[in-house]
Amino acid sequence: MENNFKKTKREGVVIFSPYESGSSIKKALEIGRENILFEVRESKMKGRGGAGFPTATKWMLVAASRADKKYMICNADEGEPGTFKDRVLLTEYPALVFDGMVVGGYTIGSEIGILYLRGEYIFMLEELEDFLQSMRKQNLLGKNILGKEGFNFDIAIRLGSGAYVCGEETALIESLEGHRGEPRNRPPYPVNTGYMGYPTVVNNVETLASIPQIITKGADWFKAHGTDKSTGSKLFSVSGDCEKPGVYELPWGTSLNELVEIVGATNTKAIQVGGASGICIPKSQFDRKLSYEDASTGGSIMIFNQSRKMLKVLKNFMEFFVEESCGQCTPCRIGNIKLLEGVVKIEKGDYTFSYINSLKDLSKTMQVASKCGLGQSSPNPFISILENFKDEIFSSNGNGANHA
Amino acid sequence: MPDTIKRAPISQQPFKVEKPLDLNAIGGMISIQINEKKVSVPLGTTILEACRDNHIHIPTLCHHPDLCIAGVCRVCVVEVDGMRTLQASCSFPITASIKIKTSSELVRKARRNIIDLLLSEHHGECYACVKNKNCELQTLSKEYGVDNMRFGHVKEPVYEVDFSSTSLVRDMNKCVLCRRCIRTCIDLQEVGVLEAINRGDKTQISTFYDKPLQDVICINCGQCLNRCPTGALYSNDPSDEIWRAIDDPQKHVVIQTAPSPRAAIGEEFGYAPGHSFTPELNTALKRIGFDRVFDTNFTADLTILEEGTELLTRLKKAIVDKDTTVKLPQFTSCSPGWIKFIEHFYPEHLDYLSTAKSPQQMFGAIIKTFYAQEQGIDPKDIVSVSLMPCSAKKFECNRPEMDASGFRDVDYGLTTRELAKMIREAGIFLPELPKSGFDEPFGEASGAGLIFGATGGVMEAALRTVYELVTGREVPFENLRIEACRGFEGIKEASVKLENVLPAYSFLEGVNFKFMVAHGTANAKQVMELLREGKLSDVHFVEIMACPGGCLGGGGQPIPTSEEIRKQRAKAIYAEEEGLPIRKSHENPHVKYIYEKFIPEGPCSELSHKLLHTHYKKRGRYII
Amino acid sequence: MLVYEKNSLSEEIELLIERFGKDRVALLPILQIIEKRHNYISEFAQQEVARLLDIHPVEVYSVVSFYNFLHRYPQGKNIVRLCKTISCDMAGKQEIEKALKRELGINFDETTRDKKWTLEYTSCLGMCDQGPAMLVNDKIYTKLDPETAVKILNDTK
Structure with missing residues (x-):
């Protein structure tokens, strides 16, 4: 069936809590830049894309830099397998995302916001454009926003063209500039030399969607949720073997056991936390908590029950990385090919343990020597699945192969 | 900052340090710690530079001193205290007091793994490879103790080798995707033939629609060959055919040698750059079996007379006859890479080019006509070889119009590297050979011809002759050194006032003769854009060489190359020239003899046009 | 041309x-x-x-x-992109795959002779909670079964 997006009312303590469109912009303009930065810093908000960089620090760096132009970019290139929270936010809560961009743009002194929307989400383009148009009519975008003299800000939507790596912020900028989506050397970071060489903030959709709530309801309210180091809530995209897949807003610190309960998963063997580039956690460790300090994730939760073959899961992930690596740096481009080769050899029973060990050693190199987050995290499933499910993978039928 | 870096995309530009970011940075210097050693480096220095300045070796592969930063091979990673991941030292600017470890266990393992990965995708058949013993991947694997192929090895080639070009060969089976060729082609030379295509495991370096090199807008400059770390790019080697000709008693095999190879070939035999081996090379060539060894400088002198006369004719037409169809400034035409560049990118401006052939092609035409006639040899039995620093010369001698003698004027263009191979094959150690001169009848050449090898050399040589023709006096520079023409600036510009001219050139009295010199096609492009905008109307003569540094940095020269190496080669050339008895082209007795005996009507006459001049082809950019 | x-x-x-x-x-x-x-x-x-x-x-x-969504060679008038990520795979992607191949008589990464259809795989479409999913041109379809998948083809002109 064609997907139709019902504006269902969702339950959630922070992001999904009631919000009136434009209210945070109004408040932001009243309290001024410094107070916005103060609130965001106090809230201890960290980037929701997965890396967890403090949002306030990023904003401050750009706010403090002197440049003719600055850019506010919203990273809606949600490509991590198993992640779809941005889809929900953009189709059901566009006001939160765009208001967040306006507040961010005001704070850092930018006049241009860009939403980089992944090509796969082209179906929502028209609605988003309509929404932006309605914001313009209400003077939430455009010149002298809400009567604030000199505050001009508008948002343009740019489409991706089917490349996972463009979710990496510097690759995204390269793509916007009309190049291949290949990550840049860092430093310099985008806050210094970003889009077109100007200071640029790149924020995840969910990060920006949290901002209006923080601004209107305050840092203390926000901090009341979650843990000490992981404040607020998180949207989890739950898929796989469970009764109620979908997007859940839960406070940081929720344990996997609790999560399994909430989404109605039974007979669970493992949970892949953080998408293909995340780690695979076995049932024995389901007391681990979802948070930056423990099981960190950009939101993807994939549940596997006892019937699933973990080697097959791993193979699917490694095939993904082999194809989606941008192909410029050696560890990622060739490393992922070698890890996939290893998986295929294990499948066939054609391996030695010293070979497996050298692949594990290679994984560590990829984690530290790859140019960007893609190559640095792509060995995660390889390491965690081989480690946590070695009994399953290296057992049975004499030749060591487990025909998945 | 090299021009390449200014032209590079934002992503490849080095970090801009606008203000000290660290309070410990005093006077723009910052103290850091490398492997327990405290050192002080300028703010913004990369880790790689800091380590090299302090004699700590860091391996590199994608890094090249002539090119902008890539940071893709990851071989140069080091540990920086407090950072979760290793950092590529080539691209990491030092802006704080950091502590660096260059060979910790983590670093060593990473390097070894990365090299193993590169080897696993590299069709390494070292003994049969043109880059054997001069391959950076081979060196890396030795330095980092590769003892087995842990991640496999390519046994059979996967890609078809592209032999389509007369000048270059591309063997992607050996490519390690360091992207130096891309940065050379797009940023350094602005030709834009090679780019990375696809992504992930399918990433490779390719041309537009994967077309063979002969069908795209490659100018054959060969700068990519000089910077390829492996044997993926090399020149189309004619040495087997040349050996066959030498071994054939019926054939009279002659070779002309250009000045640049002579100033660089020592590097192939372990000598530091900056030694000229002209007399030793003469001996080596004779021992190899060439019947005659000639000096291309002789036709360089001839070129000056032809090109200089052409320029004076154009000036006269423009000034005296008020002929508005005359194109000025006149551009030099010696560099075949430049010729193909302008044919592709500025076909509407071909009339600005001098019609004079390059020295190589003039020599070719003379050998199979006057020389054959004088020596009583049937030109069909002559095999004419040219030793050039250049891969584009191979293309040039194969241009269909280059048959003024009724035969291929030049049969084979041989590069410095390829000749070095022949010399080794003949069991000769070049530097130890006795010295000998060039063969008659073209045994002498002027220093003006010699300095053709360096950027600005043609201009300097032309000025020495044109100025004297016009004024009857020597150029007013000490020891004939025209410093304005020398040096490696991208585009040089200067002028000399013509005063008290001879009566025949009275139309030039008081003219401020303005000239420009550019090397590397990226700079050539800038000059051409100025021409397009009409900003060169007061310029009279422009020298352009396709390669950075001029011919001495040509695509056939010994590898490696860098600005430092090219400077040393230039030094060797200028030093050799000051020792020569004749230093002006028009004073070369053999040139005089040629005109007296064979072309009595002089430069730019009908016969000279037939033999010594050529025409160009409007190629355009469109790739079919 | x-x-x-x-x-x-x-x-x-x-x-x-x-x-x-x-x-x-x-x-x-x-x-x-x-x-x-x-x-x-x-x-x-x-x-x-x-x-x-x-x-x-x-x-x-x-x-x-x-970029996956840009092509250098002619494609069919309609492009079907089937998500091949593990979530869709677990939800029955293989059956859809077979049905599409059978219906159009081509393999993935191929175009029908009449140049009407091209079949492609795609990385995650972000519909993991409603898999299997496919993108037909600009439209997304989720919770597919072989029958509806084929019907969608027939309904798309």
Whole structure:
């Protein structure tokens, strides 16, 4: 069936809590830049894309830099397998995302916001454009926003063209500039030399969607949720073997056991936390908590029950990385090919343990020597699945192969 | 900052340090710690530079001193205290007091793994490879103790080798995707033939629609060959055919040698750059079996007379006859890479080019006509070889119009590297050979011809002759050194006032003769854009060489190359020239003899046009 | 390509340059529109874009080849992109795969003879909670079973 997006009312303590469109912009303009930065810093908000960089620090760096132009970019290139929270936010809560961009743009002194929307989400383009148009009519975008003299800000939507790596912020900028989506050397970071060489903030959709709530309801309210180091809530995209897949807003610190309960998963063997580039956690460790300090994730939760073959899961992930690596740096481009080769050899029973060990050693190199987050995290499933499910993978039928 | 870096995309530009970011940075210097050693480096220095300045070796592969930063091979990673991941030292600017470890266990393992990965995708058949013993991947694997192929090895080639070009060969089976060729082609030379295509495991370096090199807008400059770390790019080697000709008693095999190879070939035999081996090379060539060894400088002198006369004719037409169809400034035409560049990118401006052939092609035409006639040899039995620093010369001698003698004027263009191979094959150690001169009848050449090898050399040589023709006096520079023409600036510009001219050139009295010199096609492009905008109307003569540094940095020269190496080669050339008895082209007795005996009507006459001049082809950019 | 086709394509690209600006940042939006209108970006179109943006043709080619949604060779009028991520796989992607192949008589990464259909895999479509999912041109379809998948093909013109 064609997907139709019902504006269902969702339950959630922070992001999904009631919000009136434009209210945070109004408040932001009243309290001024410094107070916005103060609130965001106090809230201890960290980037929701997965890396967890403090949002306030990023904003401050750009706010403090002197440049003719600055850019506010919203990273809606949600490509991590198993992640779809941005889809929900953009189709059901566009006001939160765009208001967040306006507040961010005001704070850092930018006049241009860009939403980089992944090509796969082209179906929502028209609605988003309509929404932006309605914001313009209400003077939430455009010149002298809400009567604030000199505050001009508008948002343009740019489409991706089917490349996972463009979710990496510097690759995204390269793509916007009309190049291949290949990550840049860092430093310099985008806050210094970003889009077109100007200071640029790149924020995840969910990060920006949290901002209006923080601004209107305050840092203390926000901090009341979650843990000490992981404040607020998180949207989890739950898929796989469970009764109620979908997007859940839960406070940081929720344990996997609790999560399994909430989404109605039974007979669970493992949970892949953080998408293909995340780690695979076995049932024995389901007391681990979802948070930056423990099981960190950009939101993807994939549940596997006892019937699933973990080697097959791993193979699917490694095939993904082999194809989606941008192909410029050696560890990622060739490393992922070698890890996939290893998986295929294990499948066939054609391996030695010293070979497996050298692949594990290679994984560590990829984690530290790859140019960007893609190559640095792509060995995660390889390491965690081989480690946590070695009994399953290296057992049975004499030749060591487990025909998945 | 090299021009390449200014032209590079934002992503490849080095970090801009606008203000000290660290309070410990005093006077723009910052103290850091490398492997327990405290050192002080300028703010913004990369880790790689800091380590090299302090004699700590860091391996590199994608890094090249002539090119902008890539940071893709990851071989140069080091540990920086407090950072979760290793950092590529080539691209990491030092802006704080950091502590660096260059060979910790983590670093060593990473390097070894990365090299193993590169080897696993590299069709390494070292003994049969043109880059054997001069391959950076081979060196890396030795330095980092590769003892087995842990991640496999390519046994059979996967890609078809592209032999389509007369000048270059591309063997992607050996490519390690360091992207130096891309940065050379797009940023350094602005030709834009090679780019990375696809992504992930399918990433490779390719041309537009994967077309063979002969069908795209490659100018054959060969700068990519000089910077390829492996044997993926090399020149189309004619040495087997040349050996066959030498071994054939019926054939009279002659070779002309250009000045640049002579100033660089020592590097192939372990000598530091900056030694000229002209007399030793003469001996080596004779021992190899060439019947005659000639000096291309002789036709360089001839070129000056032809090109200089052409320029004076154009000036006269423009000034005296008020002929508005005359194109000025006149551009030099010696560099075949430049010729193909302008044919592709500025076909509407071909009339600005001098019609004079390059020295190589003039020599070719003379050998199979006057020389054959004088020596009583049937030109069909002559095999004419040219030793050039250049891969584009191979293309040039194969241009269909280059048959003024009724035969291929030049049969084979041989590069410095390829000749070095022949010399080794003949069991000769070049530097130890006795010295000998060039063969008659073209045994002498002027220093003006010699300095053709360096950027600005043609201009300097032309000025020495044109100025004297016009004024009857020597150029007013000490020891004939025209410093304005020398040096490696991208585009040089200067002028000399013509005063008290001879009566025949009275139309030039008081003219401020303005000239420009550019090397590397990226700079050539800038000059051409100025021409397009009409900003060169007061310029009279422009020298352009396709390669950075001029011919001495040509695509056939010994590898490696860098600005430092090219400077040393230039030094060797200028030093050799000051020792020569004749230093002006028009004073070369053999040139005089040629005109007296064979072309009595002089430069730019009908016969000279037939033999010594050529025409160009409007190629355009469109790739079919 | 015929001369008048070339001329009209050139004109079309010139209009796009007018709209998006003569700057490299305009490259992807322009390519996306050409792709949408012609189902691929031809050799000639790439050279025209390069000429008008003053970049090298190989740079355009390089960009086109990088992105999955841009094609350098002609594709079918309709492109079906089936998500191959593990969530969709667990939800029954294989059955959809078989049904699509059978119905169109082609394999993935192939185009039907009548140039109406092209089958492709895609990485995660972001519909993991409603898999299996596929994208037909600009429309997304979820919770597919083989029968509905085939029906969608028949309903798409």
